[in-house]
Amino acid sequence: MNEALTLGVAEMDAIHAEFLTLLEDAKHSRGNDFLSAFEALLAHTETHFAREEALMRAHRYYGLQEHESEHETLLSEMRYFFEKAKKLPPMGRSYIDDYAFEKFHRHVINIDSQLAMFLKSEFARA
Ligand SMILES: [Fe+2]
Ligand SMILES: [Fe+2]
Numbered sequence: 236m237n238e239a240l241t242l243g244v245a246e247m248d249a250i251h252a253e254f255l256t257l258l259e260d261a262k263h264s265r266g267n268d269f270l271s272a273f274e275a276l277l278a279h280t281e282t283h284f285a286r287e288e289a290l291m292r293a294h295r296y297y298g299l300q301e302h303e304s305e306h307e308t309l310l311s312e313m314r315y316f317f318e319k320a321k322k323l324p325p326m327g328r329s330y331i332d333d334y335a336f337e338k339f340h341r342h343v344i345n346i347d348s349q350l351a352m353f354l355k356s357e358f359a360r361a
Contacts, residue, residue: 240343242351244358246290250283251343258339261331270320273327276335277317280310291350294357298349305346309338 241248257279261272284306291299313335320327 240340242343242348244351244354247287247347247351247354250286251347254279254283254339258331258335261335269324269327269331273317273320273331276331277313280313284310287347287350290354294354296350296353298346298353302346302350305342309342312338 240251242251254276257272257276261269261276264272288299288303288306290296291302296302313330316327316330320330
């Protein structure tokens with residue numbers, strides 16, 4: 236994964252690296268494989284967000300609400316394009332090829348980075 240995206244919290248970094256791998260798989264998939272690759276990315280994102288939300292709850296993170304609502308927005312959008320992709324594959328393709336990375340990147344830089352900073356200070360105090 237791009238160094239700039241590394242947050243220094245092993246669990247989050249591992250999940251983000253998996254996301255990027257699945258996104259690459261989806262970008263390179265063709266025909267019927269595209270929908271299953273998109274579905275795998277969606278399932279991974281559900282787990283990814285649930286895992287971060289569990290971490291936030293466990294550590295009583297101050298930014299939980301804002302972070303959760305960002306997750307909900309990203310996930311609803313991804314689900315919307317996945318449903319579209321079933322009937323109109325080019326719409327799903329354009330989301331995967333042109334938007335998904337940018338959306339993810341912005342979330343990691345702006346939102347996940349704050350959580351990572353908080354968790355690192357929590358871990359240092361433990
Ligand atoms: Fe994340
Ligand atoms: Fe997040």
